[in-house]
Amino acid sequence: xxxxxxxxxxxxxxxQFWAENPIFRQVLGICxxxxxxxxxxxTLLMCGGLIWATSMSAVTVSLMRRLIPQRVRMITEVLIIxxxxxxxxxxxxxxxxxxxxxxxxxxxxxxxxxxxxxxLEAYASKNTPFNAFCDGLGSGLGYSLILMAVATVRExxxxxxxxxxxxxxxxxxxxxxxxxxxxxxxxxxxxxxVWIARWFAMRREAAAAQSPPAPQAAxxxxxxxx
Amino acid sequence: MILMLADTLAxxxxxxxxxxxxFAAAITDNILLTRFLGMCSFLSISSQMRxxxxxxxxxxxxxxCTGAINAALYWFVLIPLxxxxxxxxxxxxxxFIVVIAxxxxxxxxxxxxxxLGLYFALGVFLPLITVNCAILGANLFLINKNLTVFEGFVxxxxxxxxxxxxxxxxxxxxIRLKTARIPAALEGxxxxxxICGIMALAFIGLSGLIK
Numbered sequence: 371x372x373x374x375x376x377x378x379x380x381x382x383x384x385x386q387f388w389a390e391n392p393i394f395r396q397v398l399g400i401c402x403x404x405x406x407x408x409x410x411x412x413t414l415l416m417c418g419g420l421i422w423a424t425s426m427s428a429v430t431v432s433l434m435r436r437l438i439p440q441r442v443r444m445i446t447e448v449l450i451i452x453x454x455x456x457x458x459x460x461x462x463x464x465x466x467x468x469x470x471x472x473x474x475x476x477x478x479x480x481x482x483x484x485x486x487x488x489x490l491e492a493y494a495s496k497n498t499p500f501n502a503f504c505d506g507l508g509s510g511l512g513y514s515l516i517l518m519a520v521a522t523v524r525e526x527x528x529x530x531x532x533x534x535x536x537x538x539x540x541x542x543x544x545x546x547x548x549x550x551x552x553x554x555x556x557x558x559x560x561x562x563x564v565w566i567a568r569w570f571a572m573r574r575e576a577a578a579a580q581s582p583p584a585p586q587a588a589x590x591x592x593x594x595x596x
Numbered sequence: 597m598i599l600m601l602a603d604t605l606a607x608x609x610x611x612x613x614x615x616x617x618x619f620a621a622a623i624t625d626n627i628l629l630t631r632f633l634g635m636c637s638f639l640s641i642s643s644q645m646r647x648x649x650x651x652x653x654x655x656x657x658x659x660x661c662t663g664a665i666n667a668a669l670y671w672f673v674l675i676p677l678x679x680x681x682x683x684x685x686x687x688x689x690x691x692f693i694v695v696i697a698x699x700x701x702x703x704x705x706x707x708x709x710x711x712l713g714l715y716f717a718l719g720v721f722l723p724l725i726t727v728n729c730a731i732l733g734a735n736l737f738l739i740n741k742n743l744t745v746f747e748g749f750v751x752x753x754x755x756x757x758x759x760x761x762x763x764x765x766x767x768x769x770x771i772r773l774k775t776a777r778i779p780a781a782l783e784g785x786x787x788x789x790x791i792c793g794i795m796a797l798a799f800i801g802l803s804g805l806i807k
Contacts, residue, residue, distance in 0.1 A: 404632040444726075445697055452693060456686045475736040478689045482729040484636045552800065553630045557793030561786050568781035 379504035386508030404556040413521035419458035421510030428494040428506030621754030624803040628762040629796035634730030648767035651721045652760025663752025667745045
């Protein structure tokens, strides 16, 4: 695990968004979200909720980091996250009642999402509020990037639509791939994504190792959470 | 209150087939393979067989018990309070989390007192369980499905059993994988996800068993 020592807000954001992308590099936090990725719009709402919950709870925990006693730290953090998740839940029930009925349980599950909890523990509880905010925002955006990519593949192949709009002339050439609508499709698409991302990362590392006079930044350690 | 309890019991006697609820939760509606819950600890723990069995058993026990407790609290405390303007659907989330965390903490203390052997076998997994989304997920789904307390207990026991079956199967498959030749970039999480997909297909194939 690379150190969480980047202290500039922009650095923290970029690190979480790409270099340490929570899904591809660390394979964390896919629990509550794969289930909603067969339609892009549902995924978008879910990602919005997660970004709000990670960034705002990071700010709150960071502001309170000297007040929270060490022994009850986890449960306090969980309750802080729960407050923001309930805000998302209520907002969604008001503005998107039909979608809320489908994904309500998964929105609630943002509370136990490993990404949120992990960032609070590893970063927000030790850094200043603005840095923590950027770190949370970066994780949320990095997670959303991957989920939206998975959702795009699944919706196009499974329903032949993009954000609910049919593909051009889809009767002529498109044929439904039912597997993509069903749960296994999510596993296969995500595994493919992880494969491609790791392959690029490994190729870059190999290139860096072959040209010795490359003093910039030590090659990132291979493999996140095993 | 007593009337309500009697009512529930009567409903249960006449109610749905409990066996069907259990098998649907464990097999065709497997919480890990069709709802993707509890993936984090699944991906990291399934590389060790012994740990998978221990964690699986702990998850069955905690899910079943918290499912029953939470269903009871929801139907007999939160819903009656709703008349006085308490937002039940918003509070259930906080209530469930606190109940799960408290239950796990209590269980840890009890096991430590009663049996040190069991404590060393299961104790290390208990903290992992508090953040396992399969448990919170099962609790939320049983409310969504409008199950009574006893049905909720059966449903969450089934969900826990399904999770345990999936992680133990995966641990067995991963033992064989150690000798297989896998593309370097696909090792670890990548190949595990693909196997999950194939297992999910197999479990969906069983759905004809339950009507």
